[in-house]
Amino acid sequence: MIFRQLFEPLSSTCTYLIGCQDTGLALLIDPVVNSVDRDLAEIQRLGLTLAFTLDTHIHADHITGALHLKQRVDSRIAAPAIDRLPCTDVGIVEGTPFQMGGVVLQPLHTPGHTDAHFSYVLENRVFTGDALLIDGCGRTDFQNGNAQALYRSVIDKLFTLPDEQLVYQGHDYNDRRVSSIGQEKARNPRLGKNRTLPEFEQIMGRLKLPYPKFIDHAVPGNRQCGVCPNDLPQQMKAYCGRMTESPQG
Ligand SMILES: [Fe+2]
DSSP states (O other): OEEEEEEETTTTEEEEEEEOTTTOEEEEESOBGGGHHHHHHHHHHTTOEEEEEEOSSOOSSSOBSHHHHHHHHOOEEEEEGGGOOTTOSEEEOTTSOEEETTEEEEEEEOOSSSTTOEEEEETTEEEEETTSBTTBOOOOSSTTOOHHHHHHIIIIIGGGSOTTOEEEESBOSSSOOOEEHHHHHHHOTTTOTTOOHHHHHHHHHTOOOOOOTTHHHHHHHHTTTSOOOTTOOGGGGGGGTHHHHOTTO
């Protein structure tokens, strides 16, 4: 298996490139629209063909590259089935493995950051999206988020994986690229150290985070699998990169 962790600095998003050596097929977890050229160049450099994009959830802080990649290289769009997005080619459900050649992902429904959020287990790795971040977790105050649901997702699902399971998060805000389930259980200040549900709810309730600055553009765009709005304010044009300036791409 071929594996690369890629990073988009504007939204601090981690995109994961997974390739199957037998078939030459590749998939991208959580691609970002302003980085599709970078992603495609890396895939080409590795001699792979992009077969799928796979999002963990409907993002509020960036626009997915899924639709642009489909238009560019005919990749198929996989996303949680619960969101019922008409633009999705493959609906992900828990209990049904997602297979691409020799690459098999086990989808886990991990709601709480959003109600339809999924994590993906791949051999000794787990891609946790925004459900579990290194020393943190995604916020629970938008997109049908729910602190109790997130607590149950992490404690009952992610923390029951082996301690050695490598944790690959959806965002890297602090130059921390990989962790493990054992490390998060021991060290995560919100969800580790045997935190109780009331403690976690209190922590999340006291965060007082600002309104997400890109959410009103990102969520409608991502409900269409990655459409950049035409009316993006000047200071936000970088979120769509050259896609905004040159729709012909
Ligand atoms: Fe998110």
